[in-house]
Amino acid sequence: MNRTRWPVMLFDLDGTVANTIPLILASYARATMSVLGTPVSEAESRLWIGETLAHTFNTRFPEHSEKLVAAYLSWNVANMDQLVQRYENLEELIIYLKREGVVLGVVTSKRRSSAEQTLAAVGLTALLPLVGCMEDTAQHKPSPDPLLRAVELLGRRPDECVYVGDTPFDLQAAKAACMAAIGVTWGAGSREELDAEGGTAIVGTIDELRRELLSPTAS
Structure with a gap:
């Protein structure tokens, strides 16, 4: 049966x-703070979850996209085992x-x-x-x-x-x-x-x- x-x-x-949601939101905040000088809000970045990082940052911050992806990944990978x-x-x-x-x-x-x-x-x-x-x-x-x-x-x-x-x-x-x-x-x-x-x-x-x-x- x-x-x-x-x-x-x-x-x-x-x-x-x-x-991974807390980790992702924190990674977005850390990346935008380090590259743009202002952290993205949790309410906004929550809407980005499910997109690729490249799409997210190319769409919203094209002139800083590569640096944002690198900053996000660096913090995310370093903190994954603790936060997931x-x-x-x-x-x-x-x-x-x-x-x-x-x-x-x-x-x-x-x-x-x-x-x-x-x-x-x-x-x-x-x-x-x-x-x-x-x-x-x-x-x-x-x-x-x-x-x-x-x-x-x-x-x-x-x-x-x-x-x-x-x-x-x-x-x-x-x-x-x-x-x-x-x-x-x-x-x-x-x-x-x-x-x-x-x-x-x-x-x-x-x-x-x-x-x-x-x-x-x-x-």
Whole structure:
């Protein structure tokens, strides 16, 4: 009996699989302070989460973009192990899905080296293969390209997949890729922002996510 709703489940990384939100916001503040002399507000930088660093800084501060990216990465990498936190009970859910035979993976806008360090910091490297990073496609979320490439690498179809993420960019990318899309509210995006995207479901706890990922007879 199939106990899960989708045979392939892909996850965003920041704010979905790992609680990196405090680290990201602090990294934006430190970078803008060191390069521009004024730290960006948390309210503004929270809206940037889910974009690539290059897109964020090229769009808003093109004349300082390279220095901002370098400053962000330097502080972020140096403080990752201290500031990244696990989401309670998520590892248990991932282990269950893996035992059920679900194909799992992570698709993120982070650089591969940073993504690998993040997964290691929360102890999920062995459980969640990294199938999509910034370097892998020319276009990034909300473009569907990163998700479509991941599906191609896995040898599956978009209609077999669900993408789980915490920002509107994640849901937009999933819908553009013709995948199911589940938004989680424990990351960067608010329930109102996620609701506005009209995904398959919006959940606020790991237990709610588990129920959405399982078939009705298994939940």
